Amino acid sequence: MSDTTTSDVDLVGDETTLNIARAALLAALTGAFAIVGSIPIPFSPVPFTLQVLGVFLAGLLLGPVWGAASMLLYLVAGAVGAPVFAGGSAGIGVLAGQTGGYLFSYPVAAAAAGYLAHGGSELTDLRVVPPIRPLAGMTAAIVIIYALGTAQFAFVNDVGLVEALTLASLPFIPGDVFKMFIALVLIRSGSLNEHVLPK
Amino acid sequence: MTLAYRPGDSVGHRLDPRSKFAVQVSFVVAAFVYTTPWGLVWLTALTGVLMAAADTSPVVTVRELRYLVPFLVGAPVLQGLTLGTPWFVVADAVPPALASYRILLVLFVSAAYVRTTPVRASRAAIQRTVPGRFGRFLGVGVALVFRFLPLLQRDLARIRDAQRARLGGQRSVRDRARLLAVAGFNRAFRRADRLALALQARCFAWNPTLPPLRLGRRDLPALALAVGLSAAALYGAV
Numbered sequence: 001m002s003d004t005t006t007s008d009v010d011l012v013g014d015e016t017t018l019n020i021a022r023a024a025l026l027a028a029l030t031g032a033f034a035i036v037g038s039i040p041i042p043f044s045p046v047p048f049t050l051q052v053l054g055v056f057l058a059g060l061l062l063g064p065v066w067g068a069a070s071m072l073l074y075l076v077a078g079a080v081g082a083p084v085f086a087g088g089s090a091g092i093g094v095l096a097g098q099t100g101g102y103l104f105s106y107p108v109a110a111a112a113a114g115y116l117a118h119g120g121s122e123l124t125d126l127r128v129v130p131p132i133r134p135l136a137g138m139t140a141a142i143v144i145i146y147a148l149g150t151a152q153f154a155f156v157n158d159v160g161l162v163e164a165l166t167l168a169s170l171p172f173i174p175g176d177v178f179k180m181f182i183a184l185v186l187i188r189s190g191s192l193n194e195h196v197l198p199k
Numbered sequence: 200m201t202l203a204y205r206p207g208d209s210v211g212h213r214l215d216p217r218s219k220f221a222v223q224v225s226f227v228v229a230a231f232v233y234t235t236p237w238g239l240v241w242l243t244a245l246t247g248v249l250m251a252a253a254d255t256s257p258v259v260t261v262r263e264l265r266y267l268v269p270f271l272v273g274a275p276v277l278q279g280l281t282l283g284t285p286w287f288v289v290a291d292a293v294p295p296a297l298a299s300y301r302i303l304l305v306l307f308v309s310a311a312y313v314r315t316t317p318v319r320a321s322r323a324a325i326q327r328t329v330p331g332r333f334g335r336f337l338g339v340g341v342a343l344v345f346r347f348l349p350l351l352q353r354d355l356a357r358i359r360d361a362q363r364a365r366l367g368g369q370r371s372v373r374d375r376a377r378l379l380a381v382a383g384f385n386r387a388f389r390r391a392d393r394l395a396l397a398l399q400a401r402c403f404a405w406n407p408t409l410p411p412l413r414l415g416r417r418d419l420p421a422l423a424l425a426v427g428l429s430a431a432a433l434y435g436a437v
Contacts, residue, residue, distance in 0.1 A: 025347055050379065080313075080316070091313050092220075092312075159278045160278070166277065
């Protein structure tokens, strides 16, 4: 009894292959930052993690389309069990839980950061564009992350928006502004851009 | 890192990933509709049954979710606090406390899925559920994330070790974060380039062969449970 079928091999194009590899690796790196990238800060219960930096750089380096695709992979991988969410957690319970709104916002935030920084879906050399563009993109990303994150936190925990903002957003904002500047330094210095720009 | 698939032969391990996913989703919906003391008692009992069927220990799961504790406890405490006497209003703190407990139950159920479902099966389920190239992109991408996560974690740990060995730990948080990020991204991009080349060399295709998935008779109880939970949630919401 044979159970075989035949079909033509439908090869993936070179450009797309590279983009899929980059999107997957940036998603994995964002997940790796969630655990290993945390740097304890004295006198603060909230460790400093570099996850949001992954969101910024996915948008800035891969552009709005592949940046959003990368963050979508991050979410789906976490939903089916990769330990990529804060502290190495996973599962749709995290997405449906109190901090899930921040996670859901990542693809949108990455797309916004990439779109504003590059002025469209075509990739440009971020070393030469005025720094105000990537800054505007990342600011939009932060606003999106906190808007969706606070809304879900308030809804899921059944607390008021003010309480949600106090507990789950305000303590993190200075750190995220700081990460914005790290991201800006990274793309201006050019040590990363050479990986993604056409030679 | 510890919340991951463990091979086994529990009831949960033998189910199709799609029926387990259906149970999870319907459980979340039901938990949101029945966030009452009695509703949560029933859902706690159900969570116990599901975790037993998946051979997942609640103690181990709690240990893995400990980082969430400040938030779970913080929400009711903060909502109960008020400016002026009596300083703490118990009635205000009850709904957030129920909500926090509900979150814990949902996390337990999803831990049971993660413990009993191998990645290959999840990938196949994604590719069969989401149609077309988009589904294949998700399937391939998720598998790659699983493959590269430990490597990138090791990369980052190695970078931090190297930093510490050179007294980098004494630099400011800003410097440490910047150096970790630059080195981390550089290594990730270099790995991506090599991976893309390797994929092309191996005829990376949109239509590879996947492990077979079969929804069988043993999935019936799980699917019935999912339908029951959804119906109960619908009834409670209307």
